[in-house]
Amino acid sequence: MSQDFTVLIVDDDFHVASLHxxxxxxxxxxxxxxxxxxxxxALQAFHSLRPDLVLLDVYLPDGSGLDVLRQLDCDVIMLSAAADATSLRMAFRRGALAYLLKPFGPEDLAQRLRSYARYRRLLDRATSLDQEAVERARRALLGGEAAVVAAPARTRSATEQTILEALAGAAGRPEALSALEVARQVGVSRATAQRYLSALADDGAVGIQLRYGTTGRPEHRYARRP
Incomplete structure (x- = not known):
């Protein structure tokens, strides 16, 4: 991806919003x-920020997120403790792409975001769609391993192969490396390495770990999956 997808988080609990x-x-x-x-x-922030994606709670102090949903002209994933069938049906009827029940862990949300990235990338690359492309985008949006398996295999570029070899480590022992470390080993810029690593993570070839340094800010580490 040449540019990050921007996300607006809507939740009345500040600590939960910070966690998400x-x-x-x-x-x-x-x-x-x-x-x-x-x-x-939420509506004011949407109009001023124009995000690609909104993560929206149902229970808000001045109304329902489901009413906000139908006023948002963008992609929306619901993150809520509302576990009733009526809320779920209404969310999908009003255009939500996914519905994630609280509480959930970081990988649960990360999986939805990676699925969303695959979905967007498939559509952004297409100049026109046939039914096969529509189904492929739908499978990508559903996410999980099924989407990876269902998608047709693609040929790795030379740079991707070199990055995967770098992540394989010495004597075949996998290593978890930062984007900067990968860039130095492969001989590309950090931005280029980051772009390829993101694509490989979306495809399921590379896993992402978080390592916290002395400042508390997490560093992304990338490891080749078996």
């Missing part, structure tokens, strides 16, 4: 554009 923000920031290719704590702030 850290989850989003841990996924390469995504940037948190802002937060909103209620329905009114």
């Amino acid at each position: 923000s850290s989850y989003v920031a841990s996924v390469p290719g995504f940037t948190v554009a802002g937060h909103a704590g209620n329905a009114q702030q």
Whole structure:
């Protein structure tokens, strides 16, 4: 991806919003554009920030996130403790791409975001769609291993192969490397390495780990999957 997808997080609990923000920031290719704590702030933030994706709660202090949903002209994933069938059906009827029940862990959200990235990349590359492309995009959006398996295999570029070899490590012992370390080994810029690593992570060939340094800021480490 040449540019990160921007994300607006809507949740009335500041601590929960901060936690979800850290989850989003841990996924390469995504940037948190802002937060909103209620329905009114959500609409104002949407119009000022124009995010690619909104992570939207159902329960808001001044209204329902489901009412906000139908006013948002962008992609939306619902993150909510609302576990009733009526809310779920209404969310999908009003255009939500996914519905993730609280509480959830970072990998649960990361999987949805990676699926969203695959979905967007497939559509952004297409000049026109046939039914096969429509089904491929739908499978990508559903996410999980099924989407990876269902998608047709593609040929790795020379740079991707070199990056995977670098992640294989010495004597076949896998290593978890930062984007900068990969860039130095492969002989490309950090931005280029990051772009290829993100694509490989989306395809399931590379896993992403978080390592916290002395400043507390997480560093992404990439490891080749078996």
